[in-house]
Every structure is written in structure tokens, then in C-alpha cells.
Amino acid sequence: MYRKPILVLSVMAAVVLGAAGCGAGGGTTDTINMSLNTDPATFDPALAKGGDDFTVARLLFDTVVRKDAGNTLAGGIASSWTAEDAAHYTLTIRGGLSCSDGSPITPTVVAASLTRFAAKETSSSGRTLALGGATATFTPDDKAGTVKAELSAPWSDFLTGLTLPQAGIVCPAGLKDTKGLAAGKVAGAFSGPYSLTASQPAVSYQLSLREGYAAWPKFAKPLTGVAAKQVTLAPITDYATIATQLLAGSLDIGTISDENVARFDGNKAFSTSVASNTTTYLLFNERPGTVFADKPELRTAVAQAIDAKAFSDIISGKRGSTTLSVGSAKLACVNTDKSLLVAQDPAAAAKKLTGVRFRVVGTTLLQGGNDYIAEALRNAGATVTVDSLDNANWATLTTAGGKDWDINVQGDNNQLGVLTSSLLRVMGPATEDGGRNKTGSLNKEGYGFVTKAMSEIDRNAQCSALQSAQKSFLERVDAIPLSTLPATTVAAAGFDIRTFDDYLDPATLRIVK
The missing domain is CATH 3.10.105.10 (Dipeptide-binding Protein; Domain 3)
Structure with a gap:
């Protein structure tokens, strides 16, 4: 079986990050450099299975609702929602939202994406979380601006399940070319704040902020700072290397789950947040x-x-x-x-x-x-x-x-x-x-x-x-x-990312200088 060459991968990532520059040490003020644990296996949110798949899915695709502090929900593509009971729900879709190719995000678009996510043949790892063993029917009403969801059996975690990255809304261009979607090669597939603009497996992934994007969720505590125009994600498996690159200024944000966290004790140039989910x-x-x-x-x-x-x-x-x-x-x-x-x-x-x-x-x-x-x-x-x-x-x-x-x-x-x-x-x-x-x-x-x-x-x-x-x-x-396995997210001064209870949300990356 394949075993990743940890040190070689880390050195490659270091070279790329050093060449790109970053907000902490490279002089670029509109870019955030963040570590991944490994390469994403797919860019199709419904097929995401690992933590790095979830990270890129959250940045590239919006969900109808999002997690907020105190185990509450915040609006995403949906502005509001109601539950008649544990099997019947209505989502009101925000107006004026668009896909990365400029096409509108309508209730019909949302329903089509959620129908694919919920289909058994899609085999999404998030399906059972959102639906249990039930099937789901999504009925759009573009005139009313709503999507009605009916489950074949009650599942009271349904709305929370729609916060999953796997439930990210894929735009029509992505649904028409699911093979290209999985490879990250459908430019019009994205509903989230970023588009994938460059991909070098084992080296880095470049995400660019969509011009005119205005669909940020309405969290109870508003986000501060500004969204980065560019996000560079570098696969680095070794926690010691992540810590070293943070201290050297080649990374702005990284997550560490071992004793290397101690290297930041008392260092006011960094902030930390811990999640034990x-x-x-x-x-x-x-x-x-x-x-x-x-x-x-x-x-x-x-x-x-x-x-x-x-x-x-x-x-x-x-x-x-x-x-x-x-x-x-x-x-x-x-x-x-x-x-x-x-x-x-x-x-x-x-x-x-x-x-x-x-x-x-x-x-x-x-x-x-x-x-x-x-x-x-x-x-x-x-x-x-x-x-x-x-x-x-x-x-x-x-x-x-x-x-x-x-x-x-x-x-x-x-x-x-x-x-x-x-x-x-x-x-x-x-x-x-x-x-x-x-x-x-x-x-x-x-x-x-x-x-x-x-x-x-x-x-x-x-x-x-x-x-x-x-x-x-x-x-x-x-x-x-x-x-x-407590995960400590370390952010260099001038950068921020929000943790809600025990959940780190990658799409809350911000430059706060």
C-alpha cells in the first residue's frame, strides 16, 4: 500500500509557499496561505470524504444553512427556514445570488443540487448524516423563492445536516459535467466565495475570490476583516513542518494536533483556537x-x-x-x-x-x-x-x-x-x-x-x-x-479564522490588518 513521503512533501510545499510569499512574511497583503493535511481526493462536494475535501468544499461551495455559535444555525444560501415537523421543511432562498459563471442561484438550482446530494446512487458520505435512512424530495418554487423538502421518514438532524460541506450547492455547469466537477475543472460549478484557479497536487492549490461575491452568511457575531483575494492551500502532513513554516512566515494559518503546539506558547505574534471535535x-x-x-x-x-x-x-x-x-x-x-x-x-x-x-x-x-x-x-x-x-x-x-x-x-x-x-x-x-x-x-x-x-x-x-x-x-x-485529538489552529497576527464551538469553518478566513 502507498505510504506518503512526509518530509519530501513538506519540503516541496515550503518551496512553493516561499516563492509565493504570504501576508505574514512575504509582503503580500491580499493572500492567505493555509496548510492542508494532504491533497483533496475530489472537488465534488457531494463525494467529499476526508478533512481536506471538506476544507476545499467549504471554500468553493455554499450551503443553504451554516453552523453558528451555541449549536445554532445561520443563513447561507437560504435566508430563513421552517420545520413543520421532523420530515417536512421549507427553505427560503436568498435573491440575487449567482454562480461562478454568473448564472443565478434559484430555488430550481438549489433543489437540483440537493436532489443529487440526497440520491442513494450518488453515495455521498453526508447523505446518511442529513437524512438517516430516509429518501428526500425537494420541490422548488422559483416564483415564491422557496424549496420544500419532504423526507420519507423523520430525521430531526436534517437542517443541521444541510450545513455539511457535502451538501454544498453545485451550480448547473457542474451537474452537467460531474467528472470535470470532481477534477475541479468546471469553472462555472462554484456557488461559494472562491473559484479554483490553479491545482498542483502535492504542492499547492490556488483559490481566487469571486468578483462581486456577496453571499456571506449572517452569523450572530459578524465576521471582521476582509476576505483574501487569494487563498493558497499547501498539503503538509508533518506537524513539525507546519509549525516551522508558521514561525518562519511562510504560512499564515495552520492546524497542529501534537506537541508542536507548545512552540507557540507565549508568542504574541500568533493566536490559537482549539477544537476537540x-x-x-x-x-x-x-x-x-x-x-x-x-x-x-x-x-x-x-x-x-x-x-x-x-x-x-x-x-x-x-x-x-x-x-x-x-x-x-x-x-x-x-x-x-x-x-x-x-x-x-x-x-x-x-x-x-x-x-x-x-x-x-x-x-x-x-x-x-x-x-x-x-x-x-x-x-x-x-x-x-x-x-x-x-x-x-x-x-x-x-x-x-x-x-x-x-x-x-x-x-x-x-x-x-x-x-x-x-x-x-x-x-x-x-x-x-x-x-x-x-x-x-x-x-x-x-x-x-x-x-x-x-x-x-x-x-x-x-x-x-x-x-x-x-x-x-x-x-x-x-x-x-x-x-x-485536540486540533489547535494557529493564526499569524493579522489573520483570523472562526471556530464555532468545536467546528472550524474554513470559509471564515479573514485578513484583519
Whole structure:
């Protein structure tokens, strides 16, 4: 399997950034240089699967609503919205908005894009988050300026689901050429503030502010400063390199998730914000014919071999915290019962794991943690191979639905800030069927509790059902909770980016000098 050459990639990015100049050190005042973790796998928002896909999608495509502080929503392409119940919604579309080719963004345009996003055959990773197992019908009324959404089954997270980058509105030119859309080569596809104007994989991506763009969302606390005319995104996998380039002035904004954050302690030339919406946990491939299919005792043995605290310390430089579910402790309705987790017991693990062969996969961003998991299993007698892949290849492998991996070290960026987002990784429709579940095991009992929760409006009723859903997957050992991975976004003086609760919004990039 492919392993990214971390240092070579970082040096290449450094050369490009140094040549381009930046607001912090290069003298350019209308450009923001920001790091990515790796190359985007696609520029089609509906097909986005990894964090870097989400970043570019947010900059290139607007959504009908956006996340705001305090788990509230702000208007995006929609100026207002109403919910008749958990299955019927009306979106009022702002007038005067246009695509990157100048064509108007009408209710018909919005409905066509959302229909594609919601279609099972599109296989968007965000579909299940926004709809659960329901289907959706979007009916535009250009005269009234509205789009009515009707779900075949209730899903109370629907509006929050429409904030996802995957639900970004693709303009007609992009829908006519989806292959070109995915490659970023349809100039008229974009509905967001930026257009993609240059693309050099493994080096940099150039985004240019659309002339006359005026569709900025109406956040409760207005954004300050001005939008950059140019945004350069550079793939840099190594956190140490990101920190070095920030300090050298070659980067204006970068995100770091390890001990390199300490290099900015007390440095007034930078501001920092922390988000802990990324959690980590082990997922098992339970598809028929795999080593873990119908083997809860084997999954239990893996859990007995793992020390979540040791894993947390390795991946976060002792900045993270262990978790009791697939979501962080900040999420509403998250499990707090430690007794539901399998206790560490290396001796018991060895009785089941000795001689068993496992293939462990994970992203390069968690490479130290991936190696720890492999070594812990080897210490229990298992034979283990481990592959740390770049985000794009890792996401493709673990969502394909095949048998090419056994244990996935999942880094889960919970964009919605709701527990269902992470629960759907371990139950419900499988990824190969258009869902988010990477295990391939439906878990009808657990998913039944999730769908019950999404039909409820009362928070207590929701939490009761979600507690039962968590108990189900923990008792089945479909996943092993590990820890949070705090991500610290570092911005040089004169630059800003907004974090809403635990969600970093790339489209809020601003120059504030």
C-alpha cells in the first residue's frame, strides 16, 4: 500500500509557499496561505470524504444553512427556514445570488443540487448524516423563492445536516459535467466565495475570490476583516513542518494536533483556537468472510490488549483525553458509563489473539497511534501488518466496502457536533450502500434506537434512545473508544479564522490588518 513521503512533501510545499510569499512574511497583503493535511481526493462536494475535501468544499461551495455559535444555525444560501415537523421543511432562498459563471442561484438550482446530494446512487458520505435512512424530495418554487423538502421518514438532524460541506450547492455547469466537477475543472460549478484557479497536487492549490461575491452568511457575531483575494492551500502532513513554516512566515494559518503546539506558547505574534471535535476509535471490518465477522469474542480480545490512555498520549502529546463512546464528552447524550467499555486485560487478550493475523490501517496523521495499536496486538501474540496512508487513500480504502483491512484506526471529524454523526460510523447503512458505517454490520437494534431518537423532538427522549444505541455497539464491541485529538489552529497576527464551538469553518478566513 502507498505510504506518503512526509518530509519530501513538506519540503516541496515550503518551496512553493516561499516563492509565493504570504501576508505574514512575504509582503503580500491580499493572500492567505493555509496548510492542508494532504491533497483533496475530489472537488465534488457531494463525494467529499476526508478533512481536506471538506476544507476545499467549504471554500468553493455554499450551503443553504451554516453552523453558528451555541449549536445554532445561520443563513447561507437560504435566508430563513421552517420545520413543520421532523420530515417536512421549507427553505427560503436568498435573491440575487449567482454562480461562478454568473448564472443565478434559484430555488430550481438549489433543489437540483440537493436532489443529487440526497440520491442513494450518488453515495455521498453526508447523505446518511442529513437524512438517516430516509429518501428526500425537494420541490422548488422559483416564483415564491422557496424549496420544500419532504423526507420519507423523520430525521430531526436534517437542517443541521444541510450545513455539511457535502451538501454544498453545485451550480448547473457542474451537474452537467460531474467528472470535470470532481477534477475541479468546471469553472462555472462554484456557488461559494472562491473559484479554483490553479491545482498542483502535492504542492499547492490556488483559490481566487469571486468578483462581486456577496453571499456571506449572517452569523450572530459578524465576521471582521476582509476576505483574501487569494487563498493558497499547501498539503503538509508533518506537524513539525507546519509549525516551522508558521514561525518562519511562510504560512499564515495552520492546524497542529501534537506537541508542536507548545512552540507557540507565549508568542504574541500568533493566536490559537482549539477544537476537540475529532475523536479516535478502533473500527472492525465485520463483512462476511472477514476475520471479525460474527466474532465478538475476538473483538473483545483486541479491546483487552489496548491501553487507550497510552494511545491518547502518543497521538496528542498528552493533550487529549480518553473517551467513553465514539463521540467526545461535549456532545449531548454521550455515554458516561465506563462499565460498558471492555477493561484492559493483556493476559486474557493473548489467549484469543496468539497466532491471529490482522491488517491495521490508519491515516498518517495518527501514525504513532497506528504503530502503537499494531505493537500492542503483537505483544498479545498476533501477527500484524500496519499501513499508515494519506487521508485520501485511507478514506477511499475504508469506505470501499471490501475486505482489504481488518482494523481501522478511525479519526472522526464530527462536523455536525451531534452524536448521531459518529454513531453512524458503527451502525446503520454501510459505506458501500451510501451510508457512513465502515464496519459493514448494520446492527439493527442500535440503528433502530438512532432512528427513534431522530423522530423525537424532546431532548430527553432523544437521549434515552441514543444511550441505548451506544450500549448496543459497546456490548457488541463493534468499536473501541480511544480518545479525543485536540486540533489547535494557529493564526499569524493579522489573520483570523472562526471556530464555532468545536467546528472550524474554513470559509471564515479573514485578513484583519
